[in-house]
Amino acid sequence: MILYEELRHQIIGAAMNVHMELGPGLLESAYKKCFEHELTLRNIQFRMEVSLPIKYKGILLESGYKMDFVVEEKIVVENKAVLKMHPVFESQLLTHLKLSGFRVGLLINYNVPVLRDGIIRRVL
Numbered sequence: 001m002i003l004y005e006e007l008r009h010q011i012i013g014a015a016m017n018v019h020m021e022l023g024p025g026l027l028e029s030a031y032k033k034c035f036e037h038e039l040t041l042r043n044i045q046f047r048m049e050v051s052l053p054i055k056y057k058g059i060l061l062e063s064g065y066k067m068d069f070v071v072e073e074k075i076v077v078e079n080k081a082v083l084k085m086h087p088v089f090e091s092q093l094l095t096h097l098k099l100s101g102f103r104v105g106l107l108i109n110y111n112v113p114v115l116r117d118g119i120i121r122r123v124l
Contacts, residue, residue, distance in 0.1 A: 003104050003123060004074050007044075011071055012119060014038035015108050019115040028081040031110045032068060035079060039071065046071045052099050067096050076105040080118075085109050090120060097124045 018034040032048075039046050052065035069077040078093050085107070093105045102124075109118035 007072055007075060008104070008106065008121065010042060010044060011039075011075060011077060011106060012108075014042060014044070015110075015119070016115050019110055022110070024081075024111045024113060026081060026110070028079055028110075031081055032079050035069070035077075035108075039069075044071060045073075050100075052096060054099060063099075065096065065099065067100065070100075070102070074102065074104065076100065076102050078105065078107045080107065080109040081111045082109055083111060085118070085120070090122065093120075093122055094124070097122065 015035060017038050018031055022030065022034060036046070036048060047070045048068065050067040050070050052063060052067055053060040054063040067076050068079050071077055076093065076096050078089070078096070080089060089107055093107045097103065097105050105122045107120040107122070112118035
């Protein structure tokens with residue numbers, strides 16, 4: 001069984017609709033706004049720009065980290081619009097999972113000809 005498989009498919013479907021409508025080549029902010037609209041149209045609950053404090057020596061410190069989307073309080077989604085997916089983006093996603101306590105994350109790069117080639121799934 002894949003963790004949150006149905007929700008993951010819904011999220012990817014929303015991202016694919018955005019990509020089919022807009023194609024590659026826009027700014028990340030445009031894709032985020034359209035992805036937000038797609039999730040809303042599908043009645044999928046989410047939070048955007050979720051602050052991620054760091055727990056250090058028993059206290060929470062504001063770190064400046066923000067997760068793009070937390071969907072249904074289960075899956076972290078990071079959106080990108082980059083020419084090449086650098087390993088640092090995967091590290092960022094894994095750090096967000098570790099600090100937040102969520103187990104599943106999707107990294108979506110819209111700047112690709114075929115969106116399926118721009119999606120990375122990670123499970124902690």
